[in-house]
């Protein structure tokens with residue numbers, strides 16, 4: 598299927614479609630996904646390694662300002678490996694080790710990676726989501742066996758980024774460039790519905806990430822979480838997020854795009870609809886319960902997706918659960 602190169606204006610128009618025009622958009626997005634991936638959906642396990650974070654994002658209960666009231670944990674390498682053994686037993690070959698942004702994770706996660714890789718005989722996508730680090734740290738983690746990295750730019754609006762994350766967008770973009778340069782398969786993404794965000798800015802998010810050459814993209818509706826400065830802000834629009842998923846699929850058909858659990862937090866059944874809009878990945882939570890209950894990404898009441906739940910969502914969408922799309926590339930990992 599021939600898809601023209603979309604510019605910001607095309608994408609912005611796609612974000613506004615509703616009714617039958619939107620159904621047509623979703624049909625095109627599903628066709629673009631089928632062209633690249635058939636009916637296969639990547640099933641990924643996430644392991645939450647620490648809830649400690651040095652950043653102070655206005656939307657996150659694990660923000661630095663909450664450290665003293667949060668029950669802090671940092672998994673040991675042995676604990677991470679123990680969880681990976683369970684993921685391996687399920688036949689899942691994508692493991693995401695995710696945590697707040699602290700320098701200590703370089704050592705702890707880096708120490709666990711070779712053992713996990715060995716467990717799989719090297720046939721595993723070891724994906725990290727540990728925030729900004731130095732290029733030397735990324736290089737070392739790659740040597741330890743990391744294959745891919747999620748580092749969401751969250752918003753391409755530099756002023757909004759600074760206002761909500763209290764950090765510079767440019768530094769984040771430098772990290773993305775370093776990771777790409779080091780041979781990682783890189784995922785970016787944005788939050789939909791941050792207070793003050795415009796449709797133009799969302800269209801720019803997509804073009805920015807296509808121009809940078811990332812391999813994975815995500816869009817998550819904003820979830821107002823308790824104990825944060827944005828606790829009383831309105832939730833992000835799941836309907837708009839679905840349009841964003843479809844626009845991303847058409848802007849770069851080869852992107853791996855999740856239907857995220859935040860779709861479920863805001864609207865029951867929202868996560869299945871992400872597949873109708875062109876998503877091709879779903880994540881289940883493999884974190885042991887004791888740690889998981891302290892990982893307050895959307896507050897204490899977040900809905901946790903089990904392996905059984907995500908398999909059910911994929912089947913209901915008429916798709917087939919599958920493994921990493923990167924391991925089949927020549928010369929990987």
Ligand code: SF4
Pocket residue numbers: 650651652653654657658659660661696697698728
């Ligand atoms: S969103 Fe990530 S970087 Fe920001 S405070 Fe939460 S854990 Fe830290």
